[in-house]
Amino acid sequence: MSVCYKFPKSCVAECKNRSQGVKRDLEVTVSEMEKRQYDLAHRRQYLNEKVANLEKTLPIIVAHGLWASGKGEKKLTPAKIRELVDQLSPYPYPSTADKLVKETQEKLGRIDEEMKALQ
Numbered sequence: 001m002s003v004c005y006k007f008p009k010s011c012v013a014e015c016k017n018r019s020q021g022v023k024r025d026l027e028v029t030v031s032e033m034e035k036r037q038y039d040l041a042h043r044r045q046y047l048n049e050k051v052a053n054l055e056k057t058l059p060i061i062v063a064h065g066l067w068a069s070g071k072g073e074k075k076l077t078p079a080k081i082r083e084l085v086d087q088l089s090p091y092p093y094p095s096t097a098d099k100l101v102k103e104t105q106e107k108l109g110r111i112d113e114e115m116k117a118l119q
Contacts, residue, residue: 055089058088058089059084059085059088059089060081062088063076063084063085063088
């Protein structure tokens with residue numbers, strides 16, 4: 001803090017006002033940085049979700065394009081599409097819901113066989 005020898009009281013008051021102004025500016029800057037960091041974190045999460053969705057849907061779009069164009073195999077069955085999606089997709093297929101449906105169907109098939117055997 002510099003002191004003016006001609007007007008010491010006014011210089012001290014001016015320096016205090018400057019330091020308070022700098023302190024306020026610093027607080028505002030830190031507050032804006034925190035808001036920006038929060039916004040960037042949300043933006044990063046949004047973009048990660050968007051990329052994940054694109055990675056999941058891109059193999060299906062490719063399979064649909066092959067089916068619609070008529071190139072490749074003449075008859076593109078759903079099983080063939082699943083196989084293609086499995087090869088191209090970074091995420092496992094089928095999902096847990098599909099696995100549960102398959103397991104339930106297998107159990108129902110076994111129960112039907114047991115019922116026929118009992119009759």
